[in-house]
Amino acid sequence: MNTIRWGLVSTARINRRVIPALRQSPRAELVAVASRDLAAAQAYAAEWEIPQAFGSYEAMLQSDGVDAVYISLPNTLHAEWTIYALRHGKHVLCEKPLATSLVEVDAMIAAANETGRVLAEAFMYRHHPQTKLVGEWVQNGRLGDLLSVRATFNFAMGSRNNIRLAPDLGGGSLWDVGVYPVSFAQYVMGGPPQQVFGSQWLGESGVDELFNGQLVYSGGRLGQIASSFRTPYYTMAEVVGTNGRLSLTRPFTALDNPRRQLLFFGPDSDDPVEIPVPDEYLYLGEVEDMHDAILHGQPSYLTLAETRNHVKTVLALYESARTGQVVGV
Ligand SMILES: NC(=O)c1ccc[n+]([C@@H]2O[C@H](COP(=O)([O-])OP(=O)(O)OC[C@H]3O[C@@H](n4cnc5c(N)ncnc54)[C@H](OP(=O)(O)O)[C@@H]3O)[C@@H](O)[C@H]2O)c1
Incomplete structure (x- = not known):
């Protein structure tokens, strides 16, 4: 495997900044977008030329066609969907703040450790x-x-x-x-x-x-x-x-x-x-760092310990x- 197939969890506004990074990286392929609403997902997929649209986050996270997901949900939904994605075998780049409680952050870190999947906070700067x-x-x-x-x-x-x-x-x-x-x-x-x-x-x-x-x-x-x-x-x-x-x-x-x-x-x-x-x-850096971690087992540049302290x-x-x-x- 030298290409990561990415899916977007939501049609959030911030996606428009991350999509160009996925397109710039030779190691990424943007294959899917999921929304709570199928018509919204389909319209978004057409606008951004994304091959597959899903009408629920679960459907995309359960599919075998996605390796990693970018979670751009409201802050209090980060933990639930990150853990769901990790438990369904996906690597996760989750927007900042990773979560709004330490109980949630610890559950997310535990899920990453248990599943062996990469989890990182999307702090691009x-x-x-x-x-x-x-x-x-x-x-x-x-x-x-x-x-x-x-x-x-x-x-x-x-x-x-x-x-x-x-x-x-x-x-x-x-x-x-x-x-x-x-x-x-x-x-x-x-x-x-x-x-x-x-x-x-x-x-x-x-x-x-x-x-x-x-x-x-x-x-x-x-x-x-x-x-x-x-x-x-x-x-x-x-x-x-x-x-x-x-x-x-x-x-x-x-x-x-x-x-x-x-x-x-x-x-x-x-x-x-x-x-x-x-x-x-x-x-670009946050996306390439995910690729290094997923493809070559490199430790994430922004560690989960640093994220937890945020x-x-x-x-x-x-x-x-x-x-x-x-x-x-
Ligand atoms: N790193 C950065 O530069 C940067 C910049 C801006 C924002 N962010 C972060 O990115 C995340 C999203 O921010 P945003 O401004 O892009 O958000 P947004 O445009 O409001 O989008 C949030 C998306 O979450 C989904 N969603 C699910 N449940 C929702 C609910 N109850 N209410 C509203 N939306 C819901 C919706 O997608 P569907 O309808 O498609 O399901 C919605 O499009 C936040 O965590 C924020 O901190 C980061």
Whole structure:
């Protein structure tokens, strides 16, 4: 086997970003799409030139014609369908956040271990060369001792008819886009924070539409994260060490935007040096990483331990925002 036959679990909007990655990879073949509604699946299959359409997720996951699936369901449905897919022999690339409770995350990891199938969180920016460069700069000590990290992901939600506003579907800005700063901070700090303090602003539906978090790491190092549905698109990240800082204008999305810059501000001058970043389609890395894991048994680049810590940190931040207390992670 050198080609993976992929199926899409749902007709979600995000699929349109992942489909080009599947088409770009010589090791992928997009063979099927499933929807709760057969007519919707058929229309989607026609629009995207996908050979097979299924009128239920079960039907596609039970078929022998699919090796791996991409799960792009609302957050609270990730666990149920990931476990179902794994138990039916499929490898799973599941959208972020992997799940909204640690009980679910642990059940998903257990199902992957029991079935021997690959499971990975679809955190595309973690695979991009820009993110990997930041990791190299931190690890090889070019910033000196790392002291703090700051990151933000804001956008203005257009329609209010959105899964992101539904409490029962795992809505909320922290679950949706705040997970990027949480993940970035964990990546550069080399692990989750020891304790967190969160503050949120709840919208009409009861989910946080603004979230700010303070994170404390070992050695007293600090992190600050923010997310929002209520303010214009803005993403940033900054990694600060004793020898200088890295500043990213597009750390998470729109990495092909001409305004994307990775800048180094050194110790002696306020003039930044731009660090060149190789171009790569943002969603390609996560797909190729699945192929390496499935076809060659390589460990996933984004480990399930790292993913579990994303969820653990988010849950601690929400608990802190609810109780007004500092919460240990
Ligand atoms: N990595 C990224 O860049 C990125 C970007 C955006 C979103 N995401 C993640 O991708 C996932 C989907 O987000 P999205 O914005 O693409 O979602 P979306 O467009 O609202 O699609 C979600 C899909 O889930 C299916 N679904 C099943 N039960 C549902 C229910 N009760 N309510 C609504 N939909 C239901 C529907 O497909 P059928 O009707 O076909 O069954 C629907 O099309 C989320 O986990 C989100 O965090 C990731």
